[in-house]
Amino acid sequence: DAEWAGLEELLVRADVGPATATRIVKEVRERFAPGDDPRALIAEELVAILGRDHGLELPSDRLAVILVVGVNGSGKTTTIGKLAARLAAEGRTVSLAGGDTFRAAASEQLEVWAARAGAHLVAQERGADPAAVAFDAVTSAIARGVDVLIVDTAGRLHTRTPLMDELRKVRRVLEKAGGRPDEVLLVLDATTGQNGIAQAAAFAEAVEVTGVALTKLDGTAKGGIVLAVRERLGVPVKLIGTGEGIGDLETFDPHAFAERILG
Amino acid sequence: TLTGRLNAVFKKLRSRGKLHPKQVEAALADMRTALLEADVAVEVAEDLLERVRTRALSEEVMRSLTPAQQVVKVVRDELTATMGGTQAAFTLPSARPAVVMVAGVQGSGKTTACAKLARMVKEKGKHPLLVAADLQRPAAIEQLVTLGREIGVPVVSDGRDPVKVARSALKQAGREGLDVVIVDTAGRLHVDDEMMREARRVKEALRPHHVLMACDAMTGQDAVVQARAFMREVDTTGFVLTKIDGDARGGAALSITAVTGRPVFFVGTGEKLSDLEPFYPDRMASRILG
Numbered sequence A: 001d002a003e004w005a006g007l008e009e010l011l012v013r014a015d016v017g018p019a020t021a022t023r024i025v026k027e028v029r030e031r032f033a034p035g036d037d038p039r040a041l042i043a044e045e046l047v048a049i050l051g052r053d054h055g056l057e058l059p060s061d062r063l064a065v066i067l068v069v070g071v072n073g074s075g076k077t078t079t080i081g082k083l084a085a086r087l088a089a090e091g092r093t094v095s096l097a098g099g100d101t102f103r104a105a106a107s108e109q110l111e112v113w114a115a116r117a118g119a120h121l122v123a124q125e126r127g128a129d130p131a132a133v134a135f136d137a138v139t140s141a142i143a144r145g146v147d148v149l150i151v152d153t154a155g156r157l158h159t160r161t162p163l164m165d166e167l168r169k170v171r172r173v174l175e176k177a178g179g180r181p182d183e184v185l186l187v188l189d190a191t192t193g194q195n196g197i198a199q200a201a202a203f204a205e206a207v208e209v210t211g212v213a214l215t216k217l218d219g220t221a222k223g224g225i226v227l228a229v230r231e232r233l234g235v236p237v238k239l240i241g242t243g244e245g246i247g248d249l250e251t252f253d254p255h256a257f258a259e260r261i262l263g
Numbered sequence B: 001t002l003t004g005r006l007n008a009v010f011k012k013l014r015s016r017g018k019l020h021p022k023q024v025e026a027a028l029a030d031m032r033t034a035l036l037e038a039d040v041a042v043e044v045a046e047d048l049l050e051r052v053r054t055r056a057l058s059e060e061v062m063r064s065l066t067p068a069q070q071v072v073k074v075v076r077d078e079l080t081a082t083m084g085g086t087q088a089a090f091t092l093p094s095a096r097p098a099v100v101m102v103a104g105v106q107g108s109g110k111t112t113a114c115a116k117l118a119r120m121v122k123e124k125g126k127h128p129l130l131v132a133a134d135l136q137r138p139a140a141i142e143q144l145v146t147l148g149r150e151i152g153v154p155v156v157s158d159g160r161d162p163v164k165v166a167r168s169a170l171k172q173a174g175r176e177g178l179d180v181v182i183v184d185t186a187g188r189l190h191v192d193d194e195m196m197r198e199a200r201r202v203k204e205a206l207r208p209h210h211v212l213m214a215c216d217a218m219t220g221q222d223a224v225v226q227a228r229a230f231m232r233e234v235d236t237t238g239f240v241l242t243k244i245d246g247d248a249r250g251g252a253a254l255s256i257t258a259v260t261g262r263p264v265f266f267v268g269t270g271e272k273l274s275d276l277e278p279f280y281p282d283r284m285a286s287r288i289l290g
């Protein structure tokens, strides 16, 4: 009994959420047979919830477009830099769109990453309409025959309706320009608590999120909210951030993730 | 609402007249779930509920006609008290210069908080100096320079490492008669020993009057781990709880104050440099309880 309570607490401490943690333990206990290893069964259940479709789905015969969204400070711009480098290493040409036209030095920050990754950058002056930058970036990427365009956006709290409307507009304009996103990545900070679910729901509703990039897993936070995000919204984790360097990006591995949660 | 939930709990285990201890236990179990859903750290929630149990088992609550309301009141009081009770005044000594160091994990809102604080002290008639000691993040210095320009506060970043930048800034403040020095530092993980050592060295160079930890209001269980570690390494004097303008319940506010005994001085309520307000424990308690 104490062992099950201990496992449930591990899940709660991993930000899985009390209701989900209780449910997972209850369901695993129901099918528990003498001789089974409780921890291994819980790990299996976590892996089952997380699903299988963790790869980035990018076309190879036309411009691939990745839209990157999320709340303030979650790691969007840094993740874009790392992803650009990874795609370049796979032999693709990459273009970046400076869609954060709001925050101080957002352009300058993305410029550094573009240079590090060998990616072309399309940006406008601070205060420009992000949709205009998006449009320009698609047009330019198609004209240059670039393989992948990654669109950065300003951090925004999902509770701010005008900002979520702005994001909807960016997505619409990308489509209009002929750059309908192949992936819409929600960047979630692994230290985020239960609010991560509300964030994911709001961004999914606004721009149809196709995957999560879970960042800062090199810390002590476990990122357990991605379980509820997968269950309730059907959105899988595709990438994880494990540091501030250009190479600190990994494909999501549900088994390793489950192991990390259970210590 | 919490009162509604507890009413349901008490109704389910209905007994005549006096409240039964079993009902209190059921209420506490429900409270625990509610606190965890609000991102209060497990250990902090359990400590708090221990105190609530003692008070809830008192005659006054047990004989009350409205026990659910009484228990909610006890919980609210304990939450508020744990977070310091009343608004903590952020005071700077008349030393010249008064020094504030801002630290925290990546993306928690430090750079923005430094500029907001500089604007606030400038409005109070002081002459602040902003110090860009994050030499790591791409365009971190540019970010602070841009913000400083927006509020008319000078920004310096003179040196090839953060300790040198800190020392040089103190000298400059002394030369120019600037009376408040606010130092932005690089985001760092509490498990990055080298970076935590660097933070200690920067602190030693600054001998700051305040070390504020910026903490994101949407942080979950990890808030306790972060707060403890920064407390141990740089002896934080208090917190700025950022991004409170979202809809996170903000249990982190309880976690960080409970495990450090230090107050939240300010909350960040938006991205504008005027979006910095005092922290009110009672308002936060209501928010956490939902």
Ligand SMILES: Nc1nc2c(ncn2[C@@H]2O[C@H](COP(=O)(O)OP(=O)(O)OP(=O)(O)O)[C@@H](O)[C@H]2O)c(=O)[nH]1
Binding pocket: A070, A071, A072, A073, A074, A075, A076, A077, A078, A079, A100, A103, A153, A154, A155, A156, A187, A215, A216, A217, A218, A219, A240, A241, A242, A243, A244, A248, B106, B107, B137, B187, B189
């Ligand atoms: N340790 C660690 N830090 C990270 C990781 N990903 C991003 N960061 C750091 O998190 C901070 C914020 O990253 P950004 O890329 O600026 O985040 P953002 O979402 O673009 O922020 P806004 O545009 O302001 O909303 C920076 O200090 C990054 O270096 C990660 O995987 N691990």
Ligand SMILES: Nc1nc2c(ncn2[C@@H]2O[C@H](COP(=O)(O)OP(=O)(O)OP(=O)(O)O)[C@@H](O)[C@H]2O)c(=O)[nH]1
Binding pocket: A072, A073, A103, A155, A157, B104, B105, B106, B107, B108, B109, B110, B111, B112, B113, B134, B137, B140, B185, B186, B187, B188, B214, B242, B243, B244, B245, B267, B268, B269, B270, B271, B275
């Ligand atoms: N909505 C909202 N956004 C905020 C608040 N405080 C900061 N931000 C935003 O959060 C993001 C991160 O803020 P920064 O000040 O760059 O955070 P930081 O801690 O300096 O980040 P690093 O230096 O990379 O560790 C930016 O997009 C800010 O505009 C706040 O109170 N509310």
Ligand SMILES: [Mg+2]
Binding pocket: A076, A077, A078, A100, A106, A153, A154, A155
């Ligand atoms: Mg960014």
Ligand SMILES: [Mg+2]
Binding pocket: B110, B111, B112, B134, B137, B140, B184, B185, B186, B187
């Ligand atoms: Mg910063």
